[in-house]
Amino acid sequence: MTKTFLGGLAFGALALGLACSSTDNPVRYAQVRVVHASPDAPAVDAYAGSVSLAKGAGFKAATAFVPVPDGTTTFTFNAAGTRTTALTASADLKGGYAYTVLAVGRLASLQALIVPDDGAAPGQGNVKVRVVHAAPAAPAVDVYVTAPGASLATATPAVAGAAFKAYSPALEVPAAAYQIRITAAGSRTPVYDSGSVTLTAGSDLVLAAVQQDLGAAPVTLLALSRDPAHPAAEIPDNRALVRAIHASPDAPAVDVLVNGQTALNGVAYPQASTYLPVTSGTAAVQLNLAGTATQVIGASLPLSATQAYSVFAVNRVSGLQLLPVADDLTPPPAGKAKLRAIHLSPDAPNVDVWVGGAKVLTDVPFKAASPYLLVPAGATQVQIAVTGTTTVVLQGTPTLADGGIYTAAAIGTVSALPAAPLTLDLLRDK
Known part of the structure; x- marks a missing residue:
């Protein structure tokens, strides 16, 4: 699938001009946007001094640019709807510049990452791109921007050895379809692959790699543009x-x-x-x-x-x-595990499933899988009984890790194959 990101540069440049210049006065405004890039922090309200930048912004949310007076400015991130401050940071803003202010890191060590840009437009037919490493759990990475399907065997990374909180200089590339791949630094095995992404001429983008707990990649990309109607779009793995x-x-x-x-x-x-x-x-x-x-x-x-x-x-x-x-590899709440059951014995009858002494599933047929159930972490009794009876045909007491995700599979046969008896097999999904 090809994804397209429309350029918002013309609108953004016009806004910069209107907000930042005058025939009578020198430039006195910078343009500022904020991005919530902390995977476990709650929604926030964000301010630059007394200027409100965001209200109730959750993880992966980004704002459009807002004009802020130049000079030393304090950024404040409060828990949404409160005066409880989670993060403050100061920066000296320069008139005519654009600043992307990201709240990064885990909640316990929340930090501000401020990425400045001189506001220059890309050249004719080009796209301006800057890459930011905003994923706290990811190691240093190389970022490749290639033609779709190009081999990485001889490719040169556009950004090499970027550690958490690092950001690249502004890069200009011709408008075209590209494939963005991220590898651990020094490796050529992708941990993130965008597939084919079309970058439109005139676009001015910041690509922020943020934490991702689902799918094949530990990160996902947020494409931050100057389009005030669509300031951010996710480019998932x-x-x-x-x-x-x-x-x-x-x-x-x-x-x-x-x-x-x-x-x-x-x-x-x-x-x-x-x-x-x-x-x-x-x-x-x-x-x-x-x-x-x-x-x-x-x-x-x-x-x-x-x-x-x-x-x-x-x-x-x-x-x-x-x-x-x-x-479903979505992490469970703290102190919990996730567990589902699946009936894979070809000659066993329909069954009921009991977890921790409570019947949680009824009349499960061959090849049926239950939804994931939230259960307390620790030793958990699992019993499988013939439907409508108390005849337990399988049971076990696995120890489920805090945050673990599991599948309990009934496999084997009831009687026909002595070498493959009916067994409760616990699979660790994550």
Whole structure:
């Protein structure tokens, strides 16, 4: 998918001119915008001195530019709707300049990152871009801006070795379609991939990498423009996360191929792979007998960007199927874990599921997955009973980590395959 970001430079430059110059008076105003880039801080109200910049701005929110008198200015971020100050910072503002003020870091160590710009317009047919590292948990990174699909093997990073709070000088590139990829510094393996993004001539953008807890990437990009109607747009990672779980009790070991490329080798019952990043869109997933080109089963699966999926190989080998299930990797609240159940035993009847002594699911059939349930972290009793009875066929007391996300899978068979008895398999999703 190609994303397009329209240039707002002409409007922004006009606003700068109207606010900042006069035939009678020298320039006395700077232009200021604020960005909430702290992943765990609450919504904020923001001020530059007595000038209100934002009200109730949440994570990833950005404002349009606001004229602020030049000179030394104190920026204040308060918890929204209160006078409780979370952050203050001072800067010497220069008339005619534009300043992006980001609240960055975790709430416990909130900081202001102030990125100045001289306000110069990009050249004819060009796009002006500045890159900011605003993700506190991410290491130093290299940023590549290439033609879509270009190999990184011989590419030179547009920004190299940028640590948290670092920002690049203004870069000018011709208006065109680009692919933005972020790697750990010195690596050529992307941890973020924008897919194809069209940058429109005249655009003046700040691309801020902020924390992201979902999907294949630890960061997402906020594209900050001078368009007051659309000051920010998110450019999410263009990949999905996919893992494979061998849950067919009598199927041999398999290799997993995605779009013709071998992703996993020799996955045997009841193994589960780690998550793999896969370009979003329709993906061809197939299972081959391990070490061969003999396909056992294949399917085309639609994959959404930033979504995680578990693809289970289920049923007896004679009726083997691929069962894709969307995973919710959103972190639970502090002190909690997330747990879901999935019925993957081909000859077991419908079941009820009990967690911590309470019935949470009723009449779950083969191949059905429950929603994720919030449960207290720590030792948690899980019981699976034949529907409508108190006959427990499976039980366990796993210890669930604070913040952990899990899938409890009933796999194996009731009686037909002694080598694959009915088992409660706990998978760690995150």
